[in-house]
Amino acid sequence: MTTFSTSTTFPPLTPSSGLPPSWEIRLSRSHSIPYYFNTSTHESTWEPPVGTDSDQLKVYMATNYSYILPPGAAASTGAPSLQNKxxxxxxxxxxxxxxxxxxxxxxxxxxxxxxxxxxxxxxxxxxxxxxxxxxxxxxxxxxxxxxxxxxxxxxxxxxxxxxxxxxxxxxxxxxxxxxxxxxxxxxxxxxxxx
CATH class of the missing domain: 3.10.50.40 (Chitinase A; domain 3)
Structure with a gap:
């Protein structure tokens, strides 16, 4: 049985997206930009769904979707190549x-x-x-x-x-x-x- 000490620290959690329940962010294959997808209804939209916490979403998007990879990083990380883009x-x-x-x-x-x-x-x-x-x-x-x-x-x-x-x-x-x-x-x- 594993026990945890009360002084154990964990890495900080990724900020919540601020999206309503059943909504998630996915990356468009054709445009390489994020969109919103409802896992219950299978609805997709470019606009944040009704009920989104805009301030939380801004922080989440900045944390998770504003990145620039160094040249050659795509091949080693599986991310799309940014060469010539x-x-x-x-x-x-x-x-x-x-x-x-x-x-x-x-x-x-x-x-x-x-x-x-x-x-x-x-x-x-x-x-x-x-x-x-x-x-x-x-x-x-x-x-x-x-x-x-x-x-x-x-x-x-x-x-x-x-x-x-x-x-x-x-x-x-x-x-x-x-x-x-x-x-x-x-x-x-x-x-x-x-």
């Missing part, structure tokens, strides 16, 4: 002509492309003036599901994003932000983070 965050403003004119914020997006351009231009000015960061604004303003992660899209390589987005992203230096980029999804500001 970059990491970006973006802020997306959709319009009625977007490929899918709806978002986590609005079921039906009816604004024109010109209105979307005006909104994004104002946000770009705020970022360039130092009034806010792209990730701060993405949390509340972006029409992409990545908004919950400050616009973080994770690592991606060539051929994984729309061509216009990819061309702009790969032209950036780490820490640099693009001008406004137009794709079939809408209008983006892109910041390269790694």
């Amino acid at each position: 970059i990491r970006c965050s973006h802020l997306l403003i959709k319009h009625s002509g977007s490929r899918r004119p709806s978002s986590w914020k609005e079921k039906y997006i009816t604004r024109s492309e010109d209105e979307a351009l005006s909104i994004l231009s104002t946000l770009e000015t705020r970022i360039r003036n130092g009034d806010a960061t792209l990730s701060e604004l993405a949390l509340t303003e972006s029409d992409c599901g990545s908004a919950r992660k400050g616009g973080d899209l994770g690592f991606f390589g060539k051929g994984e994003m729309q061509k216009e987005f990819e061309d702009a992203a790969f032209a950036l230096q780490v820490g640099e932000m693009s001008g406004i980029v137009k794709t079939g999804s809408g209008l983006h500001l892109i910041e390269r983070t790694a």
